[in-house]
Amino acid sequence: MVAQDRLSSAFAALADPTRRDILIRLRSGPLTVSDLAVHYPMSRPAVSQHLTVLEKAGLVARDRRAQWKDCSLATASLDEAAAWIEQQRADWIERFDLLDEHLRNRGEHDRETDEHTGGENR
Amino acid sequence: MVAQDRLSSAFAALADPTRRDILIRLRSGPLTVSDLAVHYPMSRPAVSQHLTVLEKAGLVARDRRAQWKDCSLATASLDEAAAWIEQQRADWIERFDLLDEHLRNRGEHDRETDEHTGGENR
DNA sequence: CTAGCGTGTAAGCGATCGCTTACGTAAGAA
DNA sequence: TTCTTACGTAAGCGATCGCTTACACGCTAG
Numbered sequence: 001m002v003a004q005d006r007l008s009s010a011f012a013a014l015a016d017p018t019r020r021d022i023l024i025r026l027r028s029g030p031l032t033v034s035d036l037a038v039h040y041p042m043s044r045p046a047v048s049q050h051l052t053v054l055e056k057a058g059l060v061a062r063d064r065r066a067q068w069k070d071c072s073l074a075t076a077s078l079d080e081a082a083a084w085i086e087q088q089r090a091d092w093i094e095r096f097d098l099l100d101e102h103l104r105n106r107g108e109h110d111r112e113t114d115e116h117t118g119g120e121n122r
Numbered sequence: 123m124v125a126q127d128r129l130s131s132a133f134a135a136l137a138d139p140t141r142r143d144i145l146i147r148l149r150s151g152p153l154t155v156s157d158l159a160v161h162y163p164m165s166r167p168a169v170s171q172h173l174t175v176l177e178k179a180g181l182v183a184r185d186r187r188a189q190w191k192d193c194s195l196a197t198a199s200l201d202e203a204a205a206w207i208e209q210q211r212a213d214w215i216e217r218f219d220l221l222d223e224h225l226r227n228r229g230e231h232d233r234e235t236d237e238h239t240g241g242e243n244r
Numbered sequence: 245c246t247a248g249c250g251t252g253t254a255a256g257c258g259a260t261c262g263c264t265t266a267c268g269t270a271a272g273a274a
Numbered sequence: 275t276t277c278t279t280a281c282g283t284a285a286g287c288g289a290t291c292g293c294t295t296a297c298a299c300g301c302t303a304g
Binding site for chain 1: 253
Binding site: 007012088 | 145
């Protein structure tokens with residue numbers, strides 16, 4: 001991944017649990033790097049690098065004028081990602097609905113819901 | 123990424139343009155690995171490995187009984203990914219709407235220039 | 245001015261990714 | 275049976291990721 005398109009960068013950024021958690025925390029308002037870093041078992045530069053990834057993906061914006069209080073959310077890339085994923089879902093959910101008209105076994109197609117929540121970094 | 127949670131695996135799988143294109147092609151119905159491989163400038167084992175990534179992410183299902191015609195779509199992980207992304211969007215679009223009541227300059231534009239006009243009022 | 249704080253970034257390391265070629269396996273045709 | 279087809283997987287290589295420590299820059303307080 002070396003300067004990918006915006007959509008790929010957005011998905012790649014969302015693939016990391018720490019980065020997703022950063023986005024969740026930023027929903028409540030802008031935060032400093034240090035404010036974010038205390039919640040994760042890694043150094044502040046590591047958090048800063050995660051923020052750089054999110055920034056290049058267009059998911060956060062950093063106000064460089066102020067050195068404190070600078071990380072906030074952006075919507076552009078997430079809109080793209082949501083649009084792509086929803087289009088896929090809409091199309092093949094439609095396909096599954098068509099199948100249902102023939103196969104009336106609408107209980108379990110091929111959906112194995114994996115109740116997995118403990119994903120942690122390494 | 124070493125045995126990540128399902129959501130991380132799904133986003134990571136979607137981060138690759140080739141894999142996203144594979145998903146799009148599979149919307150039309152099951153395909154063989156060779157059928158897929160002819161569309162990409164890479165070897166057939168490479169496509170097979172992409173499919174393995176998609177399979178582990180829960181985005182495609184492979185019918186191992188038949189060795190031809192075996193790759194089709196699955197919805198479980200995409201539902202998770204869509205749910206996560208939509209929840210984020212809903213929450214912070216609401217925040218932006220609240221801002222709009224104060225700032226009427228919500229010009230929707232985004233490319234490399236992040237003209238994020240988020241007022242850091244608090 | 246200097247001292248101190250908060251931050252970004254460079255260098256380095258181990259692990260993983262994406263791709264290649266080469267090999268091994270399973271099902272159908274002769 | 276043997277041959278062919280389609281596929282999966284192992285090994286290897288260059289590039290990237292995620293993290294660390296160390297250092298440099300910008301702003302603020304005194």
